[in-house]
């Protein structure tokens with residue numbers, strides 16, 4: 001025997017140990033899911049074998065009827081799940097059953113709360129897979145032989161799930177994997193024909209290959225439906241079956257929010273089954289995470305995560321695409337720059353958007369969707385110009401209409417509430433909802449009863465840079481350019497403002513000189529009703545929020561000086577106008593400017609001087 005074949009005892013990876021412990025304790029209430037996980041793995045192994053056979057027909061070894069067998073032995077207290085799928089080599093066994101290869105496991109473990117109910121949901125979402133065996137078993141023995149390897153190249157893996165596993169080479173005639181569970185005393189009630197059949201048809205009906213049990217005459221009986229569910233007519237598929245298929249392909253424990261199942265016939269023939277999950281996976285924002293659909297060609301599994309069918313902004317969608325037109329030997333390279341794929345991709349996008357439109361009819365469900373994936377969908381207008389209008393209808397915003405941070409206002413609702421004379425969609429963007437809600441720029445709009453969208457997600461400025469208009473109405477930031485009220489404007493008031501400006505031109509000039517390093521211009525405004533001053537960006541300049549985002553992303557952003565606007569009706573401004581002392585005039589000017597920057601959510605270049613000036617004036621006032 002060579003060293004590699006000798007029996008070895010190895011330790012689980014630290015994360016694996018932690019996860020095992022947690023899982024066994026938190027998933028016990030739903031223990032039967034272990035069978036779903038193991039059958040799901042066998043099904044994946046069959047898919048992988050079918051795919052490998054496309055290029056290496058020998059791998060079938062005259063055993064091409066792929067199946068999953070479930071057997072049990074009451075006396076020995078064992079339950080066995082066996083398949084003739086692809087199997088595993090020694091290295092693969094060590095890698096797949098000894099470590100958790102998934103990215104972000106450590107991060108995931110940090111998100112656990114210690115609250116059992118919550119954690120079991122999280123764990124389900126993470127997809128516990130093989131390790132769920134240890135919920136019911138105190139010892140697990142795996143015997144496996146990889147397709148194409150000799151009979152004596154098989155491997156036996158065993159573990160009690162407590163930190164270590166043994167591994168040794170054995171001889172195994174049949175290709176594939178056999179998982180023998182030595183059940184815990186309290187779980188031996190599972191060794192019951194009727195109950196096992198019940199669990200299998202509940203969780204594994206959608207598995208495309210036969211899951212087989214033996215009857216009293218020792219004949220094989222297929223327990224599940226064993227057809228590719230997506231090839232059946234919709235009316236023959238129950239909600240539960242759709243849900244279970246989703247869990248299998250998405251590795252998610254929770255039911256999806258919605259799905260769309262379509263068979264396309266004509267020049268191209270393919271079937272799509274697209275799911276909208278109810279919850280974002282913890283690695284939705286991870287850049288290494290693969291997204292996309294499970295691709296089948298004529299019901300043969302080809303690959304996971306075919307991202308060519310799904311644009312980035314819809315990356316939360318899970319599902320299947322089964323094509324009759326693509327060649328069976330299709331590769332990721334072929335998928336790129338392929339006309340057929342482009343056509344299918346456009347159709348998939350349309351389906352998803354219309355599924356979301358339907359989902360939006362149920363405000364509750366759509367609210368859930370929006371909380372999980374709204375920020376991702378907001379990437380849409382920048383990425384998918386062709387579907388911009390349709391995506392815009394799916395967006396939800398917070399606004400001054402409800403004045404809460406719940407994003408549930410549609411652009412259609414906004415437009416329908418626009419008073420006569422309003423021709424723009426107004427929004428304010430800030431770093432936080434509270435900053436947006438209390439922005440001084442809103443004062444005149446609140447006074448006039450004009451609704452303003454309150455934007456505070458990081459992505460919002462990016463979104464607005466690409467959205468530009470909806471229903472023929474342009475978007476207008478209330479903190480950019482002059483006060484654009486269109487026909488809502490009051491002529492008398494604007495004339496009054498012009499006069500004030502003429503009267504006080506010398507004061508404005510003086511302020512401009514003091515702040516010349518900081519501002520482009522200073523002017524009076526009617527934007528404000530209760531604040532003395534605010535900062536606005538020039539119409540074509542980047543907003544201060546956008547500048548901050550770009551700088552944080554390491555971009556070189558040109559310094560755009562803002563415009564300082566003053567409220568001529570405010571006592572502080574009037575006091576400034578009357579100030580004769582040059583030093584005090586400068587102090588007041590700086591304080592007004594710094595305040596305006598702060599109110600915007602900005603940072604002061606020299607906060608200490610602000611504090612000193614402010615305190616000086618406070619002391620003067622109280623004397």
Ligand code: ADP
Nearest residue numbers: 041042045085087088096127128129130131177
């Ligand atoms: P996942 O299925 O999400 O990858 P699992 O914990 O269920 O995670 O399985 C881990 C890995 O072990 C699988 O990805 C696969 O490589 C391997 N594996 C598990 N069961 C089998 C099996 N029956 N046949 C072949 N490989 C298997």
Ligand code: MG
Nearest residue numbers: 040041129130
């Ligand atoms: Mg699995």
